[in-house]
């Protein structure tokens with residue numbers, strides 16, 4: 001892995017920081033020693049993990065892709081990172097992202113643009129583009145990302161890997177740099193469903209440092225991973241799968257739709273019953289998401305004042321110090337979000353925007369509830385297109401936001417969702433992967449993993 005990482009990284013730029021090889025090898029040798037002495041090593045013993053750079057690590061910088069946190073070293077590990085290490089994992093480095101998770105391509109990183117391993121002229125998706133590209137190119141075994149509106153799932157689809165967004169509260173957010181706290185979740189990327197399930201097992205659970213983390217019991221996810229030799233020909237008999245009709249309409253690539261239909265008929269072959277479900281509020285989730293996410297981010301990002309963390313641009317007046325530090329430290333997309341969020345929360349506009357967006361959120365939650373009473377899981381494309389060219393949407397924020405239509409509703413409802421590769425589309429000189437999304441009821445990751453494992 002280290003050798004491949006060294007050779008591929010100049011082309012991909014998935015990592016913002018890579019652990020020195022001798023430090024990684026030293027940890028691996030320590031694990032070998034413990035195995036030889038019959039000491040306990042966790043299920044992730046020696047597994048190389050890439051961690052998105054908005055997740056705190058005490059021994060590596062954690063910049064969230066922003067200049068305002070350049071060289072910032074947190075004094076602690078995020079709970080998810082702490083748990084990975086306790087399970088034997090070795091953190092190989094910090095992966096690139098759109099600044100603070102705001103974006104869909106990694107082009108909004110203050111440091112570098114990551115390339116898609118399937119076609120270096122295309123984006124890997126985002127904001128966890130570095131985490132997805134790294135797994136796709138086998139620079140590491142698995143990775144952590146974060147998903148506020150699709151940032152684990154859309155890059156998984158663009159890079160042809162598995163991406164799991166857990167239920168809100170399943171994984172502690174302690175040490176995750178806050179973007180929109182009511183939507184943020186740490187998620188896992190891997191090259192198989194089993195890999196993401198094993199990582200989920202390691203990072204799940206209540207944490208006294210995150211009051212929104214859940215006390216819900218954690219099932220043994222690995223018990224779902226039955227080898228295919230032991231399964232009968234219709235292993236998913238009786239499971240009801242609903243295809244969300246509104247996700248197969250205008251604006252979605254015909255190739256993406258036919259890949260989704262292919263996935264549905266594969267599920268049918270495995271014994272599922274497939275039906276269409278209608279989700280009338282589907283398209284209004286997108287504007288509601290952008291209002292809520294921007295509003296929460298404008299408040300969360302108020303802490304970057306040049307005094308408490310990160311870069312300071314000195315000035316004689318305190319207010320100028322704040323102003324200069326923020327003006328110089330934040331990138332264009334982040335400033336845009338802060339402006340939109342501050343506007344939506346202003347007196348006089350609050351009722352028209354924020355309050356209505358909250359009402360839409362309730363509507364979306366109700367629609368999912370109704371659809372998931374009739375179905376075990378719902379399926380949709382993971383994104384309306386395959387990976388597009390670097391630069392293609394960079395200067396058109398609305399076109400980029402529109403690409404999040406498939407994923408944002410799931411965050412508004414706090415539900416778990418799994419993205420799985422389901423085919424390839426010819427994209428000029430290259431073949432590009434397509435993924436589809438499977439959405440489950442709250443805290444029912446087990447069912448998603450079971451179906452996903454059998455599907456692949």
Ligand code: GLN
Nearest residue numbers: 101102103148149150151
């Ligand atoms: N692309 C979405 C946004 O920019 C989602 C990002 C995310 O999930 N972090 O807000």
